[in-house]
C-alpha cells in the first residue's frame with residue numbers, strides 16, 4: 001500500500017484548473033520530488049494534501065484512509081508535516097519556542113495551559129515536549145541555537161528551523177516546499193545531507209524544488225507538473241531525458 005495516494009485530484013479556481021486529474025503515489029521511505037514551471041500547481045498540490053484546499057474532484061488517501069476534505073490540524077495529526085515556500089517563523093519567539101509551537105499538534109499541551117501552568121501534567125508534558133523539540137533541532141543541527149531569537153539565525157538556518165518545526169509533529173511524511181530556495185551552495189549541501197538523515201530516520205519525503213542539481217542528487221523519483229497536469233514521473237535520469245519535460249521545463253530552466 002502506498003503511503004499517500006492521489007486519485008484523479010482536480011482543483012479549479014474559477015475558470016483555472018490549477019491541478020488537473022492528477023494520479024500520484026508516494027511510497028513509504030522514498031524521497032519524491034515534484035518539479036515544473038512557475039504556476040504549474042505544485043504548491044497548490046501541497047495545499048490539497050495538507051487540507052488547506054479541498055479538491056474539486058478526486059480524493060487523497062494517507063495510510064489507506066481518506067484525508068481529502070479534512071481539516072489541516074487533523075491531517076497534521078495523522079502524520080503529515082510540511083514547510084512553506086516562504087519562511088513562516090514567529091519572529092518574537094526563540095528557536096525552541098518556534099519548534100514547540102509545531103509540537104502541540106501531537107500533545108495534550110496547549111499554549112494557554114502552558115502559560116498558566118495550571119496542572120502538574122501540563123508541566124510534565126511540557127518538559128517532555130521541550131526534550132522532543134531539542135531532538136528535532138538536533139536533526140537539523142540547530143540544538144546549540146535553541147535559546148536564541150529565531151530571527152537572529154542566518155537565512156539557511158531559518159529554513160532548517162522550519163523543517164525542525166515540521167518534524168515536531170512526528171510525521172510519517174514531510175512535505176518540503178522549495179526548501180533550498182535562496183540558499184547558497186554550501187547551505188544547499190548541508191540541507192541535502194539533512195534531508196537524507198530525515199529519510200534515514202524513517203520519514204518519507206515529498207519535496208517541491210526548482211534547483212535541478214539538488215533534485216537530481218537527492219530524489220529517488222521525480223514527478224513533473226505542467227499547467228496542473230502530471231506530464232512525467234520516474235527515475236531522475238529518465239525524467240531528465242524526457243522530451244516533454246525538456247520542452248515544458250528543463251529547456252526553460254536551462255535558459256535562466
Ligand SMILES: Nc1ncnc2c1ncn2[C@@H]1O[C@H](COP(=O)(O)OP(=O)(O)OP(=O)(O)O)[C@@H](O)[C@H]1O
Pocket residue numbers: 013016018036037038039040041042043044045085
Ligand atoms: N487561491 C487561489 N486562487 C486562485 N488561483 C490560485 C490560487 N492558488 C493558486 N492559484 C493559481 O493556481 C496556479 C498554480 O499555482 P501554484 O502556486 O500552485 O504554482 P507553483 O507550481 O507552486 O508555482 P511556483 O513554482 O511559482 O511556486 C497559478 O496559476 C496560481 O495563480
